[in-house]
Amino acid sequence: MRNKTFFWFVAPSIIAMFVFIALPIVSVCVQSLFIEQPRVMIEAESCGPFGCDKELRVDEEATIKAQLAHPLGQFNGLGTYIDRNHLAFADIATRWQSTATIGEFFRSIVLLPFYRALAFTLTYAFVVTPIVISLGFLIALAVNTLPNLLKGPIIFTSLLPMIVTPLIGSLVLFWMIDANGVLGASLQWLFNDPNLSLKASIGFTWITLLVYGVWQSTPFAFVVFYAGLQTLPQDTVESAMIDGASRWEQTRYVVIPHLIPLATFIALIQVMDNFRVFEPIVGFNAEASAISLSWLIYNDLQGRGVQLFGSAAATSVMTIIGVSLLLIPVLRRVWHDFSRKR
Amino acid sequence: MSHPAQRQSVTLRLTLGAFLTIWLMLAVFPFFWTLWGSFKVEGDFFSRLDWRNGFLGVKTIAETGASFTGDGYVGAWIQNAFWRSVLNTLVVTFFVVTVSLTVGTLAGYALSRSTKRYAFWILLAALIFRAMPHITLVSGYLLPFFQLNIWGYLPTAIVVLVAINQPFTIWMLHSFFESIPKELDESAMMDGCSRFEAFFRVIIPVMWPGVVTTGLFSFLLAYNDFAVTAMLLSQDNQTMVPKIASFMGTTQVQGNVMFAVAAVVSATAPLFVLVMVFQRQIVSGLTAGAVKG
Numbered sequence: 001m002r003n004k005t006f007f008w009f010v011a012p013s014i015i016a017m018f019v020f021i022a023l024p025i026v027s028v029c030v031q032s033l034f035i036e037q038p039r040v041m042i043e044a045e046s047c048g049p050f051g052c053d054k055e056l057r058v059d060e061e062a063t064i065k066a067q068l069a070h071p072l073g074q075f076n077g078l079g080t081y082i083d084r085n086h087l088a089f090a091d092i093a094t095r096w097q098s099t100a101t102i103g104e105f106f107r108s109i110v111l112l113p114f115y116r117a118l119a120f121t122l123t124y125a126f127v128v129t130p131i132v133i134s135l136g137f138l139i140a141l142a143v144n145t146l147p148n149l150l151k152g153p154i155i156f157t158s159l160l161p162m163i164v165t166p167l168i169g170s171l172v173l174f175w176m177i178d179a180n181g182v183l184g185a186s187l188q189w190l191f192n193d194p195n196l197s198l199k200a201s202i203g204f205t206w207i208t209l210l211v212y213g214v215w216q217s218t219p220f221a222f223v224v225f226y227a228g229l230q231t232l233p234q235d236t237v238e239s240a241m242i243d244g245a246s247r248w249e250q251t252r253y254v255v256i257p258h259l260i261p262l263a264t265f266i267a268l269i270q271v272m273d274n275f276r277v278f279e280p281i282v283g284f285n286a287e288a289s290a291i292s293l294s295w296l297i298y299n300d301l302q303g304r305g306v307q308l309f310g311s312a313a314a315t316s317v318m319t320i321i322g323v324s325l326l327l328i329p330v331l332r333r334v335w336h337d338f339s340r341k342r
Numbered sequence: 343m344s345h346p347a348q349r350q351s352v353t354l355r356l357t358l359g360a361f362l363t364i365w366l367m368l369a370v371f372p373f374f375w376t377l378w379g380s381f382k383v384e385g386d387f388f389s390r391l392d393w394r395n396g397f398l399g400v401k402t403i404a405e406t407g408a409s410f411t412g413d414g415y416v417g418a419w420i421q422n423a424f425w426r427s428v429l430n431t432l433v434v435t436f437f438v439v440t441v442s443l444t445v446g447t448l449a450g451y452a453l454s455r456s457t458k459r460y461a462f463w464i465l466l467a468a469l470i471f472r473a474m475p476h477i478t479l480v481s482g483y484l485l486p487f488f489q490l491n492i493w494g495y496l497p498t499a500i501v502v503l504v505a506i507n508q509p510f511t512i513w514m515l516h517s518f519f520e521s522i523p524k525e526l527d528e529s530a531m532m533d534g535c536s537r538f539e540a541f542f543r544v545i546i547p548v549m550w551p552g553v554v555t556t557g558l559f560s561f562l563l564a565y566n567d568f569a570v571t572a573m574l575l576s577q578d579n580q581t582m583v584p585k586i587a588s589f590m591g592t593t594q595v596q597g598n599v600m601f602a603v604a605a606v607v608s609a610t611a612p613l614f615v616l617v618m619v620f621q622r623q624i625v626s627g628l629t630a631g632a633v634k635g
Contacts, residue, residue: 001456005537009452010464012445013508020505021471024482031485071489139365142358154362156621157370163617163624164373165566167583168606171590172372175603180388182375182396215368220628227629247354276475279568282587294477294569301481301573309485316478323473334469338462 025320031313035076036306039063073310080314088112113296114315120206121292121322125274128213132270133263135214136221141251143222144229155223162219170212170283177208205289212280217273221266228262229255268330275326293319373610380607381410384600414604418589424605426578427585430496431565434581437500438564439557442507446560447553449508450515451541455524465516468509476506476569483574494576502574503564510563511556517630518552519545555627558620565613582609 040062045052067073082089091112099105109115143154161169176183177198188196198204232255240250278294281287287295293315300312378397379387385401395401399409406413418424453461483502487493522545530540565583572584580588586609589602617624 001452001458001537003458006452006456006458006461009537010449013449013512014464016445016501016505017468017471017508020483020502021474021479021509024479025474027482027486028478031482071485138361142362145358146362152621154366155625156617157366159617159621159624160373160614161369163562163613164610165568165583165613167566167568167587168610169372171586171602171606172376175387175599176372176375178388180390182389182393185389185393219369223625223628227625272473276477278475278477282568285590294475297477297481298569298573301477301484307484309481312481316481319475319478323475324470327470327473330469330473331466334466 028313028316028320031072031309032080032317033077033310034072034074035080035310036073036308037063037066037070038074040066076310080310081318084112085311086114086314086318088114113291114318117291117293117296120209120290121275121277121294123206124210124213124277124292125271127210128217128274129267129270131214132217132221133266135218136266137225137259137263139218139222140225140229141255143226155226158219158222160219161215162217166216166279167283169216170280173208173212173215174284199285202289205284205286209277209280209284209286209290212284213274213277216280217270221270224262224266225259228259232258264333268333272323272326272330275323293322373614376603376610377607380414380600380603381412382600383411383413387600387603414600415608417598418601418605418608422589422601422605424582424585424608427580427582428608430575430579431581433496434500434503434571435561435564438503438507439560441500442504442511442560443553443557445504446508446511446515446556447549448541449512451519451545453512453516454519454522455527465513468512472509472513476567477573479506480569480573487574493574494579496575496579499571499574499579499581502570503567506570507560507563511560514556514559514627514630515552518556519549521552522548551623554620555623555630558616558623559627561616562613 040059041056042059042062043054044057045054047053081087084091092109095105095108099108110119139158143151143158146154164172175181177187178184179188179197179199184196184198187198188194198208236254237250240254245253276294277292278298281290281292281295282298287299291299296315297312297319300308300315375396382396382399382402383405385405386395386399389395389401402411403409405411453465479502484493487498492498526548527537527540527544530544531537535543567581568583568587571581572587575581575584582605586602586605589605
């Protein structure tokens with residue numbers, strides 16, 4: 001294909017990606033170096049029935065004027081990155097000195113917002129992914145043994161948790177685990193504890209979110225494995241049978257090796273996607289017990305009153321760095337495939 | 343499967359059956375329960391006394407005189423103007439799907455036909471872009487959009503969603519076009535067609551299966567999005583998902599949780615129909631990247 005024709009074909013797509021994906025990343029990097037203007041204060045005399053007082057007030061007009069003159073705010077360098085709401089180096093240093101044991105030190109670090117979010121995000125990504133892969137594999141194996149007539153409806157049902165909007169899926173489960181909801185009430189009855197509430201404790205909330213994550217992502221792993229099973233080389237399976245391999249041995253030595261590349265693919269995609277976990281925290285109203293990096297950004301931007309662009313941008317940059325680290329194996333794989341093809 | 347060694351023992355069969363039944367219950371029961379409960383009153387859906395009330399609708403009969411009630415739907419659609427969000431969602435998804443497919447088809451086709459190294463770099467960049475969490479991009483948009491005074495409008499959200507959709511769209515269409523033999527358009531060009539003419543006359547007629555599959559996923563992305571639409575649209579222009587999220591704040595205070603339940607069911611129903619009709623395309627789309635790579 002000639003360069004010029006190629007250019008005209010790809011131009012609209014490239015421009016869209018450049019303006020709305022590449023530039024925002026740059027914009028986030030720049031914004032993270034600035035911090036909101038402090039409000040302009042003026043001293044005003046307020047007189048009441050008990051005489052006059054001098055007090056400091058926000059000069060709205062001057063504040064807005066200053067904001068319009070410098071929409072980005074004041075230059076702050078890397079200040080936002082190391083403040084208390086992000087990497088919090090100063091707090092870590094004092095906690096290092098004030099805590100006696102390593103365990104206590106980590107427990108106090110995890111109370112800082114950024115580390116709290118990081119701890120949950122990483123736990124979510126690395127706990128949900130392996131469970132999703134094993135559960136998806138088992139479901140695929142089970143569905144594959146069924147008669148064809150049943151396969152269609154079962155695949156339809158299995159796809160539902162994945163296709164439904166994440167926020168809606170988490171709301172549906174959230175209502176069910178409510179102390180008065182069908183699951184919450186059943187659990188109370190099962191454990192004979194009328195005060196049992198999945199929303200109240202940090203541990204239960206984490207488990208609920210992880211279970212939601214597995215529920216939502218398992219269909220993807222199932223479908224990929226199921227498609228992989230359809231391409232299973234039948235002659236290998238047959239020769240294994242002739243050699244007297246049991247069902248378990250066939251699975252262990254024929255099926256699993258055939259599906260390993262797919263498992264790697266699912267793992268790479270899932271870890272990356274789960275690292276972005278966000279909607280369930282909103283849906284489950286879980287921010288008191290569990291927050292993620294994406295939720296921190298959302299919270300800064302949503303800001304009741306003031307939107308903290310600098311703070312959101314700094315968290316965004318660090319999230320992007322995290323995603324990039326997780327991307328390295330994916331890119332290496334693509335690079336490998338590409339070089340092999342040429 | 344008549345081969346004796348592949349026949350299953352009864353125990354294995356029962357275990358597999360039980361396992362699958364549990365999974366299917368987990369997958370479908372939450373939706374069934376919510377659909378059923380959306381026609382009841384709050385006292386039944388969140389039943390303090392007995393979960394069976396949710397099925398039987400004891401309080402619903404006591405309060406409304408019938409075992410099913412549409413009060414939740416009336417409250418959500420009319421009282422809280424959910425119909426407006428439905429219209430907004432229709433507009434957003436329609437334009438996102440058509441624009442991203444038009445733009446993505448051209449790019450995907452060119453990328454599949456180019457043998458140059460830069461085509462690979464574009465795909466690699468797209469892969470990196472696809473991995474970016476949407477909320478980090480949103481935090482890059484907000485300030486410039488406020489400055490340019492384009493925050494809050496539907497077209498802004500549509501353009502942003504199209505762009506966010508592009509990496510995935512061009513990857514999927516690129517691998518689809520690779521499966522269409524090059525000889526097809528090359529022979530048309532031998533007969534004197536230009537590249538564009540060859541694309542319009544020869545490729546477009548045969549590309550629909552791949553385009554439909556890609557379109558489905560574009561639709562799902564636009565329909566299911568929360569981060570972009572929640573942050574970039576003003577109150578009046580909100581689509582369904584952010585509207586439901588904002589319901590949660592207000593309805594819980596006013597004791598109108600059933601409005602939110604009805605809205606959730608209304609937003610889920612089209613997805614069910616979609617999966618029912620396009621199940622095969624969805625499955626093939628999900629596996630396209632995996633089985634080949």
